[in-house]
Amino acid sequence: MTGPGGAGGIREVLLGVDVGGTKVDLALATPDREVLARRRLRTNATEGADQVVARACALARELVAAHSAQLVAAGVVSPGVVRRDRVLLAPNIEGWGALHLEEALRAGLAGVVEAGVPLVLGNDVKAGALAESREGALRGSRTGLYLNLGTGVAMAAVVDGTVLSGAHGAGGEVAYAQTAPGQTGAAEDRAPLEELVGGRSLDTLASRVAGRPTTAVEALLGDDEALRSALSPALDALDVAVVNACCLLDPDVVAVAGGLMGAASVLLPRLQRAVDRGVPLPPRVVGARHLVDAPLVGALLLAADAAGAAHAVRGSTPRLPTKELA
Template structure:
């Protein structure tokens, strides 16, 4: 038997706003990538189909053979559905790995592993492997994207918790007695997230704009319109750091585009409220750490299946 000429890993990141896919060599070196809109309103099956179409475009353009797949999404994907599923119709009942394998069809040969995981934890794993969390004894990966979540990394290992939902701060209560997870609500995320900041910014401006544009702009009144949401973010992060005692907070997601405003603010909040304040830095890959985390999932899955998957089929 001979080794395949060009074994490739596929990484898939299904986010709240966009779907990203990438091909990489087995050592993790990215060779090509594509991005498209999530279009969550189309439903779970169409979102997975869109991700598979992007992957097919990549594989068609590249000579080689798929040897492992890693895919990540919001929530906790499992064999019978997705716990804490995003607001995509049908996602809670989606068997993510099976659906993706089916949509990829013959591109995923017999024995090729398809590993799935949470997007924020995958992003944290990527930064712990080769990013801003390298060397951290206890680090927090804060994702400020369409939604809101964090992950905790201790000595290079991402903490999942007993049920895989560690770090899901979207579900923190913002006031006693308010509806929470049991009611299908994510109170903190409903009060502060990229989507919420965009909505607040547009409502205050009376026109189309984004939270990032307002934060980077010079209109003081517009920036003040975001203050109630940002104050809750400060509070949540301070409380998390008091509990965890991290040495670093790594910030990722689309709101990092306003990092010149947001990061100093978070530093000030932590300096005021945490006994030993952590360093606050942007992620090395602020906008695509989960995609690299998906490739890391594929790489690790390949390691568990090699050499059988790397050998050329007879």
């Protein structure tokens, strides 16, 4: 790969994009991942998928132009099972599931993502697990579990440094885990665990009980015992899901990330007590190194890996296919 100056003095850069249910994070970085710029947009999820892609791509083009840079790879991650022509299990953004993500991104980034520039698509939580495995709380772990508590709830398992995708790319989609016998689930587009312990649900519950707008983090850190007690059934369900996952995978570390980690002082001891009670050989439960931006760091890692692969085969392969980390 050409050095930081690129051909003719043009700086080579990577683009990372993390599309979430409430926000879109973008980062521009050098090939060795020195971050040059970071920006954030509101997702405005109810306004549809097309506007999310359009605004994110417009901002990405501005960032590349502002740095007089040449984009050599891009990594884009989002919730769900991310495929080139659609995204499965992604209800948090209106129309996201029907989006041909590769086509939409290449069209929106025209003039920036040229033919031959790798565009890597992936799942946000698995990208976060990759980041923690490479340079965070799961580094050196033989079997690690990454738990993301954000707008939704999901896990990813890492074994000997490899993030496990599963047969269909849906490994770790614990949002759909049952919390009681006979519940409706994925077949009816319901996600029982997420409906209890996802960030949106917890914030809504906290606000309803408080009689005013508030958040689950504020409730958990506050001194209103009735309000904290109202959240306990949801957190009990989370405890059960984590204990069951640990019994199945036997991790040595559970790394927890996401917006709900604003209340880490409450959540981490609680989860540690749960696994100590319920798991035969309990793992350590720790905060992730990248508490709120692990998926974005993972997106840059995917881009860096793809840029390196493209350089290795440059001249023999005219255009790398879009890659996926489902």
